[in-house]
Amino acid sequence: MEPHVKAHERRNHRAGLRRAVSLHLLAALVTITLAGCSPQPADSRDTVSRDTKLANAADPSSANANVNVQKTTARSGQSTTETPDTQMQPVSFEQWQTIRAATIPAILVVDLWASWCVPCLERFPEMIRMSREYRNQGVEFVSLSLDDRDDPEGIAFANEFLHKNKPPFANYFLDEDIIDGFEKIGILGIPTVDIYARDGTRAYRLTGDNPNAQFTEEDVENALTTLLAR
C-alpha cells in the first residue's frame, strides 16, 4: 500500500479483504459440503494412511486380529498367497480396508460379486484364469462378496460355488447390511472390478453401469497392462 493512500481508502481496502476472505471461506465451505454429497467416495476417502493400515493389519490387538490378511512380499510386490481358503471370510468394511491396504505394494484386483448375481458367477472363471496369469507379476486377486448376511442359504451357495471353482486367491464376504455394503463400497451394482495401483490408490473401477460401455475381461487385462508398465 502506498503512503499517500487516504485513510478511507485503506479502510475500504481492509473491508474488501475481509469480504474476500469471507467469500473464500464460503466457497471452501460450499466445496466441502457439496463434495460430501457425492455418492461415489473419492479415492482419498477410500484410502487411509498406508503406514496406519499396515500397522493395524500387523497389530494382533487390533480389530483385525482374526482376519487372515494375505501375505505379500513387500519389496518385490509379488504375491505369496498360500493355499487360500475357498470359504468366504466375513469382514467388516473397516477390516476390508485394512486387508486391502496390506496388499500394498502389489497391484490389487478386487472382484465384487454375490451368489445372487448371475453375471458375476458366469465371469468368475475368467477372474481365476487372470489371477493365474498375473500371479507372478506382482498382481494380487481377491474376491469380496456382497451377499446378504441375512440369507444363510445364499452364503452357503456362494461357499459351495467357491469350493467347486477353487479360486487360487482369498475370498471375503462383506459382513454388513447389504445396502449399506453397496453404499460403503460406493457402487451401484455388481459385477464390479476395482483395480488398485501399487501405492494403494484405486486406479480403475470397472462396472456395468453404462449399458453402452459395460466392462469386459479385456478391460481388466488392459488396465493391468497399463499399471504393470508404470
Add this chain to the structure above:
Amino acid sequence: MTTSTHTNLYTRHFLLPAFLAIVLIITTGTASAGEFNQVISIGDAMPAFTELPGTDGKTLSSDDLDTDVVVLVSLANHCPWVRGMDQDLVKLVESFADKSVTIVGFSVNHRKDDRLDAMRKHAKEFGYNFAYVFDESQNLGRALGAARTPEYFVFNKERTLQYTGALYNSPAKMNRDGTIKYTKGTPSEFYVSDAIEALLAGQRPAITETKAHGCSVKYETT
C-alpha cells in the same frame, strides 16, 4: 488508490470467489439429473420402441401409449430383487388401475430364463397385471440406460422423464428359501407412486432420481 487498482482487488477478491462458488453450485446442482443413470437425464424424451413382443401374445409400441403417465420398468425373471418386489409392482398397478397411467415391464437379458417363454411363465406365476414385453434388440434398455433390475422410468404426458430409480426406499430381495426381505425394513418412501401422483396432479415429483439397487442387466457386445 486508483480506480483500476480497486477494480483489480474487487475482481480478485470478490468476483472470482463468487463466480467459483456459483459454478460449483450450478455444476453440482445439475448433477442430480443423471446422477446415477449414465445415459438418460430428467427431462429427456422417452425412447421410441416398436412392436416389442409381449407375454400376452400381442406387440407393443410406444405410439400405442396414450395415458397421461407412462411407467417403464426393467425386469428380469431370474433376479431375486425383481422377485422380491414383484408383489409390490402388482399392487402399484392395481392402485392406479382407474387412473390414466400405463405401466410396462420390459426384459432385456438374453439368458434363457429371462426370454419370452420364461417371461410368460413368470408373469403367470407372479400375477403380472401389466404389459410385459421382451426388448430383444436391447435398444430400449440401452436408450434408457437401464443398468439394473428393477429400475423404474416415469414419464409425463409429454413423454419426458420425470423420475428414475427405485420403487421405494427399502429394496426387497427374495432369499434362496423363498422368503422376502425388505432390506431397510418396511418401506416409508414410495418414489414411483409419489411421482405418478404428482404428475396426475399436474405437479413435478419432489424426488426425481434414486439409486436402483438390484441385478445388473447384461448387454450383448456388438
